Amino acid sequence: MAELQLTPPRKERLADKLYGQILEQILNGAFKEGDRLPAENDICSAFSVSRPVVRQALIRLQADGLVYSRRGSGTFVRAVPPSAITRFVLPSNVAGYLKSFEVRFALEAAAASLAAERRSSQNLHNLDEANELLREKIMNGQSPSEADFNFHREVAVASGNDLFVSLFEHLRGEISGSMGVALNLTKLGSDERRIAVLREHQQIVEAIRARNGEHAALYMRYHLVRARERITDAQRDP
Amino acid sequence: MAELQLTPPRKERLADKLYGQILEQILNGAFKEGDRLPAENDICSAFSVSRPVVRQALIRLQADGLVYSRRGSGTFVRAVPPSAITRFVLPSNVAGYLKSFEVRFALEAAAASLAAERRSSQNLHNLDEANELLREKIMNGQSPSEADFNFHREVAVASGNDLFVSLFEHLRGEISGSMGVALNLTKLGSDERRIAVLREHQQIVEAIRARNGEHAALYMRYHLVRARERITDAQRDP
Amino acid sequence: MAELQLTPPRKERLADKLYGQILEQILNGAFKEGDRLPAENDICSAFSVSRPVVRQALIRLQADGLVYSRRGSGTFVRAVPPSAITRFVLPSNVAGYLKSFEVRFALEAAAASLAAERRSSQNLHNLDEANELLREKIMNGQSPSEADFNFHREVAVASGNDLFVSLFEHLRGEISGSMGVALNLTKLGSDERRIAVLREHQQIVEAIRARNGEHAALYMRYHLVRARERITDAQRDP
Amino acid sequence: MAELQLTPPRKERLADKLYGQILEQILNGAFKEGDRLPAENDICSAFSVSRPVVRQALIRLQADGLVYSRRGSGTFVRAVPPSAITRFVLPSNVAGYLKSFEVRFALEAAAASLAAERRSSQNLHNLDEANELLREKIMNGQSPSEADFNFHREVAVASGNDLFVSLFEHLRGEISGSMGVALNLTKLGSDERRIAVLREHQQIVEAIRARNGEHAALYMRYHLVRARERITDAQRDP
Missing domain, CATH: 1.20.120.530 (GntR ligand-binding domain-like)
Incomplete structure (x- = not known):
């Protein structure tokens, strides 16, 4: 399974930052359609934030249609935005x-x-x-x-x-x-x-x-x- | 039937102005709930505007719930805002x-x-x-x-x-x-x-x-x- | 914490039955507002059904506004219907x-x-x-x-x-x-x-x-x- | 301008009947896109019904997207359903x-x-x-x-x-x-x-x-x- 590469931030708006970092790794292909994201606990540690922050970021990714969650099994990448997007x-x-x-x-x-x-x-x-x-x-x-x-x-x-x-x-x-x-x-x-x-x-x-x-x-x-x-x-x- | 007292404007945004003048006369009680407004043609003459302007104003009054129209019988005052409103x-x-x-x-x-x-x-x-x-x-x-x-x-x-x-x-x-x-x-x-x-x-x-x-x-x-x-x-x- | 008293059914429509049994225990006061329901696994065992059945029932209780779930912490009773309801x-x-x-x-x-x-x-x-x-x-x-x-x-x-x-x-x-x-x-x-x-x-x-x-x-x-x-x-x- | 060919009915549900007859004449091409329907009064006479019946039928044709009305100018045919429809x-x-x-x-x-x-x-x-x-x-x-x-x-x-x-x-x-x-x-x-x-x-x-x-x-x-x-x-x- 792929691993999220995360850099702990120093600033506020942690959920936004986390959202951006996960999005980036979906955009650059590190996570592909159907891949499972690490467990919430693991994201907490890797990003040095509390669970509410992680949940907030995941809810946003879900609302944006980029991931979906299955009760009890985790959060999965739903669709990879076109790589061409990075040109623009x-x-x-x-x-x-x-x-x-x-x-x-x-x-x-x-x-x-x-x-x-x-x-x-x-x-x-x-x-x-x-x-x-x-x-x-x-x-x-x-x-x-x-x-x-x-x-x-x-x-x-x-x-x-x-x-x-x-x-x-x-x-x-x-x-x-x-x-x-x-x-x-x-x-x-x-x-x-x-x-x-x-x-x-x-x-x-x-x-x-x-x-x-x-x-x-x-x-x-x-x-x-x-x-x-x-x-x-x-x-x-x- | 009551008569609309209308002053022809010199400026743009005629429909807005007309809306305001009719509203004012509903607010100050010149037109009461159930009163029929003058026919579109009569409003055109009284206000020196073309029919599209009159229609636009009437549609707005209707959208604002202040008048209603019955196909073929005209436009009627639906509800008089509280006179107290004019204090504020x-x-x-x-x-x-x-x-x-x-x-x-x-x-x-x-x-x-x-x-x-x-x-x-x-x-x-x-x-x-x-x-x-x-x-x-x-x-x-x-x-x-x-x-x-x-x-x-x-x-x-x-x-x-x-x-x-x-x-x-x-x-x-x-x-x-x-x-x-x-x-x-x-x-x-x-x-x-x-x-x-x-x-x-x-x-x-x-x-x-x-x-x-x-x-x-x-x-x-x-x-x-x-x-x-x-x-x-x-x-x-x- | 309260315990769900569950009777394994023999018939189809397991999720419906489970929904009914949990609802009944909320209605009769065995579970009160704010009480946490047992974990999904425990309900599976107590009711002898698989997890999808339990999830289906919980989703229905949630849709009906009777429970709510917090990601990672479980499912809680949201509101107890009036006990008077059982008269009718x-x-x-x-x-x-x-x-x-x-x-x-x-x-x-x-x-x-x-x-x-x-x-x-x-x-x-x-x-x-x-x-x-x-x-x-x-x-x-x-x-x-x-x-x-x-x-x-x-x-x-x-x-x-x-x-x-x-x-x-x-x-x-x-x-x-x-x-x-x-x-x-x-x-x-x-x-x-x-x-x-x-x-x-x-x-x-x-x-x-x-x-x-x-x-x-x-x-x-x-x-x-x-x-x-x-x-x-x-x-x-x- | 085309003339509606109308047969006065003997039965109830007059608006439904009238709707059907007008629809039929749009379907068979007697009225084409952009054609104006006769005035409400003329439809009343031709169909021997009161105005509320005519209005009801016109509102239904409008709701069905078949005609549209312009305040003050009348009711017009909006779109002719495909003639092929009559095969089915x-x-x-x-x-x-x-x-x-x-x-x-x-x-x-x-x-x-x-x-x-x-x-x-x-x-x-x-x-x-x-x-x-x-x-x-x-x-x-x-x-x-x-x-x-x-x-x-x-x-x-x-x-x-x-x-x-x-x-x-x-x-x-x-x-x-x-x-x-x-x-x-x-x-x-x-x-x-x-x-x-x-x-x-x-x-x-x-x-x-x-x-x-x-x-x-x-x-x-x-x-x-x-x-x-x-x-x-x-x-x-x-």
């Missing part, structure tokens, strides 16, 4: 990107639902344009990160509630970063993956056009879950 | 407060669910303390607004994702304002209303204590819907 | 009642949301009448179980989709049973509890009246969660 | 199939979430087998309707709550019918459509395997929304 992002940033998805699930699903209810013809026009620009960037192999940010920002604008726009822009750093990673991976990926990304955006637009708030929220959540899995899981395609 | 807030600010609830529904329900999953003993301890402080303020008739903000902030902290805290603080202005209004109304209200506010906070804490994420999100949404209705609707008690 | 129901039936709530959360929240969208004036009239009848029964101390069933059935009818009615009636046995228990406990309980039950029904009606589907679903879920907790948890009042 | 189903049955989706959204999303929490290894094994059988049927061009029903039934079984199974079987008639239509349309459709159907089922299985209840519910809802749109909307592919 420091492992230590991945945690931040994944964290931004938790906020986006909540915020953007609500914004999409309201956008379907309230969007003006002008909002719809802007969404169509943003979507078209994104399509061109992706099909031409150009960096689509800004176009993607702009598309999601237009959904927030169409909600008619400017607080959604303001919060979305407050998250610009994390969101742009994670979009850059996800879309760069898409660029490297198969045609099927590119088409999936475009289809997901199109479904959001169509639900907003049809004024179907429930579907708009559903398609937004689906898109974000898929985008997140495109970062954490190379195997699942598209 | 300018009608022109009410719209902003109501808008903040839309964001909070999404953000705080997600934070509560994650808090139930991930909260440490320390998080729970802080929540209990924040809740106890809120109880004292309300029972002693002191301004509970800061204690309320702090309680909700502790839920965000317990989510283990600092982006929830950061966004929540970004909304501090709107949230504190709406809390001030809601809680001042509570102070003026019946004992039953005070007890309802405390029970709602307690239910959130208990669900987080029991690590039940689904219930934590449900109780948070319920609390926010009730808090919002305590602002827009004097009749429903508690 | 065999412990072996409680599991079935609790199970029916899982289905009702899904089914009735969806029906309430559609009812808000589609209800006719006649539907609303029938709902008001059913609600009024329920109020009388509860205030007069008569058995409200049939009136309660009828209220919830009217919500399903107002959804405009007769499959909701048909499924609801398919569950009549379990639902009536659990209503009988919950409402009998309410009758025994405080005035505050009675008022809470009536307020919850009223909130559902008001959201359907106001054609607010999101609120109707929320109030229905809240009501069902509270009703369920009135069965499993005597301490929380109302 | 009487227009008068389509309404029933669409109705079953409303129930399934609620019921199966809840079952999928619980399945992710509680599934045993045996449940997972059965799901994998049911999924594999469905894949073979679809790839070999055989009727996949029974295999599809069986897949969804296994999800209900894995929820560990037999009431989900019992309700699902209670709906067997409507569900099998709608599956037959949707999957026959898939058989006629593009490879891309077939692959989409298989991918959607696979995503549900993977979320249940990973014990991710939130994702399992999301993927189930997404699948059912897509399946429903494959019936009502020929243009959207896949």
Whole structure:
């Protein structure tokens, strides 16, 4: 069985640090899909922390879909993020990107639902344009990160509630970063993956056009879950 | 039938302005529960705007639960906010407060669910303390607004994702304002209303204590819907 | 520490049987709030079953809010249902009642949301009448179980989709049973509890009246969660 | 503008009848995408019914995604179901199939979430087998309707709550019918459509395997929304 190579930290936020170190070793292939992580006690010793810290880190890795635990048998690596990811992002940033998805699930699903209810013809026009620009960037192999940010920002604008726009822009750093990673991976990926990304955006637009708030929220959540899995899981395609 | 007294504006954001003017006349009693608003065409003329602007304003009033429309018969006032509200807030600010609830529904329900999953003993301890402080303020008739903000902030902290805290603080202005209004109304209200506010906070804490994420999100949404209705609707008690 | 008194079964559905036996001992006070259940291995031996069976039963008790588990420290009793419950129901039936709530959360929240969208004036009239009848029964101390069933059935009818009615009636046995228990406990309980039950029904009606589907679903879920907790948890009042 | 050809009925359930007649004329091409339906008053006269009946029928057509209404301008045909549909189903049955989706959204999303929490290894094994059988049927061009029903039934079984199974079987008639239509349309459709159907089922299985209840519910809802749109909307592919 593989051994975790751990360096005891000096600083606070121990669980975050531990999360980052384990993530890094999953990213660089030291732990592979199906591998069992060391027992909690062993991680405690190796990392010089108490059990609550270890549990916190494991819960986060589990919430991020990187490991799963079986009652009584331990914690296992669920999926290895694509090694290509390391070309675009420091492992230590991945945690931040994944964290931004938790906020986006909540915020953007609500914004999409309201956008379907309230969007003006002008909002719809802007969404169509943003979507078209994104399509061109992706099909031409150009960096689509800004176009993607702009598309999601237009959904927030169409909600008619400017607080959604303001919060979305407050998250610009994390969101742009994670979009850059996800879309760069898409660029490297198969045609099927590119088409999936475009289809997901199109479904959001169509639900907003049809004024179907429930579907708009559903398609937004689906898109974000898929985008997140495109970062954490190379195997699942598209 | 009552007549809307409308002043044509010179500035942008016409729908927002129109929303504010109609709201003001509901607040000051010119339109009462069950009154029909003038036809869209008449509002267009009176306010010198096009129909899309009028529709946008009506949709917002409807979304805020202040009016309802019956297909083919028009738009009616649903509930008159308590006149006491005007002691604490300018009608022109009410719209902003109501808008903040839309964001909070999404953000705080997600934070509560994650808090139930991930909260440490320390998080729970802080929540209990924040809740106890809120109880004292309300029972002693002191301004509970800061204690309320702090309680909700502790839920965000317990989510283990600092982006929830950061966004929540970004909304501090709107949230504190709406809390001030809601809680001042509570102070003026019946004992039953005070007890309802405390029970709602307690239910959130208990669900987080029991690590039940689904219930934590449900109780948070319920609390926010009730808090919002305590602002827009004097009749429903508690 | 208390000891579980277990009788090895001869029949199938071992996890169900085990669930029932543990529940019974929580109901009759052999295990109290905060007590730790024996280790999984010990339950395996005492009940002559394999670990997956024990885990299945524990997961169900946890899902039913009767126990909670702390990673690494074991499983603890969360709340003792009111002893009064045993006047109205065999412990072996409680599991079935609790199970029916899982289905009702899904089914009735969806029906309430559609009812808000589609209800006719006649539907609303029938709902008001059913609600009024329920109020009388509860205030007069008569058995409200049939009136309660009828209220919830009217919500399903107002959804405009007769499959909701048909499924609801398919569950009549379990639902009536659990209503009988919950409402009998309410009758025994405080005035505050009675008022809470009536307020919850009223909130559902008001959201359907106001054609607010999101609120109707929320109030229905809240009501069902509270009703369920009135069965499993005597301490929380109302 | 096209004219609705309407025959006044003698029987009850007028809104249902009216829904069926309008649907039929959309299905047979008398009304095309973007066409405006006659005004409510004109439908009242042509069908000899009161306005509430007409509104009820229009709300249902809107809920089913077949028409949309613009405040003040009328009701328009949103999407024409594929004409191929008439090979497999009487227009008068389509309404029933669409109705079953409303129930399934609620019921199966809840079952999928619980399945992710509680599934045993045996449940997972059965799901994998049911999924594999469905894949073979679809790839070999055989009727996949029974295999599809069986897949969804296994999800209900894995929820560990037999009431989900019992309700699902209670709906067997409507569900099998709608599956037959949707999957026959898939058989006629593009490879891309077939692959989409298989991918959607696979995503549900993977979320249940990973014990991710939130994702399992999301993927189930997404699948059912897509399946429903494959019936009502020929243009959207896949």
